[in-house]
Each structure stands twice: as structure tokens, then as C-alpha cells.
Amino acid sequence: MSIVTSPRLGAMPHYEPGLTTADVLRKYGLDAAVKLASNESPFPPLPQVEAAIREAVGGLNRYPDGAGRALRRALAELHGVDPDQVVLGNGSCDIILLAGQALLDPGTTLVHPEPSFSLYPHLPAAAGAEAVAVPVDGVGRNDLDAMAAAVDERTRLVILCNPNNPTGGYVAADAIERFLDMIPGDVPVLLDEAYHDFVTELDRGRGISMARVRPNLMVLRTFSKAHGLCGLRIGYGVGGEAWIRTIDAVRQPFNTNTLAQAAALEGLRHLGETERRVQETIRERERVQAALTAMGVPFLPSQANFVLVGAGADAAAGTAVHERLLASGVIVRDGAALGAPGRLRVSIGTPPENDAFLAAAADVLGSPAAAAPG
Numbered sequence: 001m002s003i004v005t006s007p008r009l010g011a012m013p014h015y016e017p018g019l020t021t022a023d024v025l026r027k028y029g030l031d032a033a034v035k036l037a038s039n040e041s042p043f044p045p046l047p048q049v050e051a052a053i054r055e056a057v058g059g060l061n062r063y064p065d066g067a068g069r070a071l072r073r074a075l076a077e078l079h080g081v082d083p084d085q086v087v088l089g090n091g092s093c094d095i096i097l098l099a100g101q102a103l104l105d106p107g108t109t110l111v112h113p114e115p116s117f118s119l120y121p122h123l124p125a126a127a128g129a130e131a132v133a134v135p136v137d138g139v140g141r142n143d144l145d146a147m148a149a150a151v152d153e154r155t156r157l158v159i160l161c162n163p164n165n166p167t168g169g170y171v172a173a174d175a176i177e178r179f180l181d182m183i184p185g186d187v188p189v190l191l192d193e194a195y196h197d198f199v200t201e202l203d204r205g206r207g208i209s210m211a212r213v214r215p216n217l218m219v220l221r222t223f224s225k226a227h228g229l230c231g232l233r234i235g236y237g238v239g240g241e242a243w244i245r246t247i248d249a250v251r252q253p254f255n256t257n258t259l260a261q262a263a264a265l266e267g268l269r270h271l272g273e274t275e276r277r278v279q280e281t282i283r284e285r286e287r288v289q290a291a292l293t294a295m296g297v298p299f300l301p302s303q304a305n306f307v308l309v310g311a312g313a314d315a316a317a318g319t320a321v322h323e324r325l326l327a328s329g330v331i332v333r334d335g336a337a338l339g340a341p342g343r344l345r346v347s348i349g350t351p352p353e354n355d356a357f358l359a360a361a362a363d364v365l366g367s368p369a370a371a372a373p374g
């Protein structure tokens with residue numbers, strides 16, 4: 001027998017998780033595979049962070065600090081804001097979902113880029129609201145003029161993703177500032193900067209400066225990528241106090257756990273070491289992009305820890321290339337599952353992992369005819 005559910009469930013997008021390494025080894029009878037499919041850090045957490053996690057284990061019989069005071073204070077100091085302007089989440093996903101829960105109702109809209117992070121369409125679907133998906137521009141950046149034009153009196157939330165997942169395109173801070181000037185000042189805006197650490201443009205970081213003075217803006221950051229803590233789930237938002245109160249109103253009291261808070265706090269004490277790892281990833285991103293150029297394989301220049309690579313004229317061709325890479329032990333994400341059919345999203349890993357991708361790509365995509373324009 002079935003159960004009675006909300007009709008909204010029928011509208012929820014289905015998220016197809018990527019294959020695990022174990023799945024691929026079993027399916028293709030391989031001994032080894034490299035996983036470049038989920039934009040993870042190739043580096044394990046720093047040893048000092050691991051030690052802080054171990055130490056915090058002894059206190060797990062107690063509930064976490066529901067206000068995350070120590071971590072919020074440290075983040076506030078880092079960003080030059082008041083602790084009341086920082087909210088923590090069980091990953092930044094948590095804050096994105098909470099924003100949808102707090103702000104969207106039937107009859108209202110969420111304006112978001114497309115293709116972009118697959119979670120965004122869940123928000124209006126869960127709330128019975130409407131999604132207004134605005135295509136990214138030709139180089140994979142949020143099209144801010146088109147997004148501003150899509151904002152109307154029904155808009156209750158705008159999400160910007162910069163750099164954008166899965167395209168890697170980055171819009172300049174000046175353009176974001178202009179966008180914020182174009183829309184009504186009481187429309188809440190989430191600026192999702194999950195990949196901020198990998199940006200090499202000189203204006204990086206200005207999102208948080210804007211959030212200091214614009215009450216309708218919240219900037220989202222995460223410890224999942226540069227800090228290599230995606231398995232622990234901790235992210236945060238920096239924004240005006242009204243924004244923080246909005247998220248606080250709907251979050252569960254203990255939405256971030258003790259180990260995650262301890263790990264993030266320790267991570268903030270070792271930013272130099274994390275930055276060295278980030279620089280290694282950026283150097284590898286540039287190397288992978290140069291190698292793709294040399295092979296004649298199109299891609300979108302990326303400011304993130306992944307690259308969207310052209311893999312065929314259509315979805316079927318892209319999926320076929322994806323299959324061949326899997327069979328050779330290279331796990332990347334088929335763009336067809338991310339709203340980018342005919343392309344592959346390839347995360348940047350360690351040098352040997354990237355070499356494995358490049359060798360397989362040379363085999364499968366090496367002739368320019370194999371890949372459609374990026």
C-alpha cells in the first residue's frame with residue numbers, strides 16, 4: 001500500500017547521485033579508478049583539523065552549541081563583520097534550503113541561473129512556488145542583465161552562483177554591484193560562493209564587502225571545497241541581520257554538529273596551509289586547461305575546481321564519451337545530469353589523477369571532431 005503525500009512532491013526534481021568508485025570498479029571489473037565527479041578536494045583534512053575532530057569526539061554525549069558561538073566569532077573576525085551577521089549551516093546546502101523554506105510561498109518566484117547548482121530548483125518545488133531559470137551567458141557566467149529583467153513583484157528570492165557550477169564562469173564584482181542596484185533593495189539575494197577560494201580574479205572577496213552594507217544580500221561560503229570537509233557538512237552565510245534572523249527562524253536548533261564546528265574552527269587557524277593546497281589545485285586547473293587546448297578539446301575557462309569540457313554534439317554523444325571514460329577508470333560527471341548535455345564536468349584532482357583524465361581524454365576526445373564547441 002502507498003502513502004498519501006503532498007502534490008508538491010511530484011514537482012520535486014530528481015537528483016541522480018554520481019557513481020561511487022566502488023560502483024565503477026564493480027561494473028567495469030577494474031582494479032583502480034580516479035574520482036573527479038563531485039568537485040571535492042583531493043586533499044584529506046589537515047592533520048591539525050583531524051586532531052581537533054578526534055578531540056571533540058569525547059564531548060559527543062552533549063548537544064552541540066546550537067548558536068555555534070566560537071565558530072561564528074572566528075568567522076566574523078575573519079570577514080570584519082559582527083557575529084550576528086554570520087549564520088552556520090549543515091553544509092551551505094542547508095542554508096540554501098532554509099532560505100527557500102523561509103521565503104517562498106505559492107505565487108512567488110525564485111530567480112536562479114541555469115544550468116547551475118542542482119539544488120536550486122528544489123526550493124520552489126518544495127514550496128509550491130515558481131522557478132524562473134535564467135540561462136547563463138555563452139561563457140557560463142550568470143547573465144545578470146537577464147536575471148535583473150526576470151525579477152518582478154512576485155520575486156521572493158534570487159540566487160546567484162559565482163563561480164557558477166557546473167560551468168565555472170565568474171562574473172566580476174562590479175557587475176554584481178550593478179545587478180544589486182538594478183533590483184528592488186528589499187528582494188533577498190543569496191550569492192553562492194562555494195568555489196570562491198579557487199578564483200584568481202583580483203576582485204574576489206568583494207561579495208562579503210557588499211553584504212556588509214546591503215541588507216538584502218547574503219554570501220554563502222563552505223568548508224566543503226578548499227578545506228576538504230565536505231564529508232562533515234559545514235558552511236555559513238554572511239549577511240544583514242534581517243537575513244540571519246530569517247534563516248534562524250526556520251533552522252533546527254542544532255543544525256551544525258560538534259565535530260563540524262570544531263573542525264571548521266581549527267581550519268581557520270591554518271588558512272595558509274589550505275591556501276597552499278588551493279594554489280596547487282589552481283595550478284593543476286591551468287595545466288588541465290592547457291592540455292585540453294593542445295588536444296583541440298573545447299572547454300569553458302573555469303575559476304572553480306572543475307572544468308566543463310565539450311564531449312560531443314548532443315546528449316547521447318556526451319553520455320557515450322562519459323561511459324568510455326568510466327570504462328577506463330575515470331569517473332567524471334555527465335553534463336546531461338547537470339543541465340549541460342554534450343559536456344562533462346571534470347573536477348580537478350591530484351596531478352596523477354588529472355594525468356589519468358588527460359590520458360583517457362586524449363584517447364576518447366583527442367580528435368577535435370569528437371567534441372562539439374565548448
Ligand SMILES: Cc1ncc(COP(=O)(O)O)c(C=O)c1O
Nearest residue numbers: 091092093117165194222224235
Ligand atoms: C554551487 C554550490 N553551492 C553549494 C554547494 C554545497 O556545498 P555544501 O557541501 O557546503 O553543502 C555546492 C556543492 O557542490 C555547490 O556546487
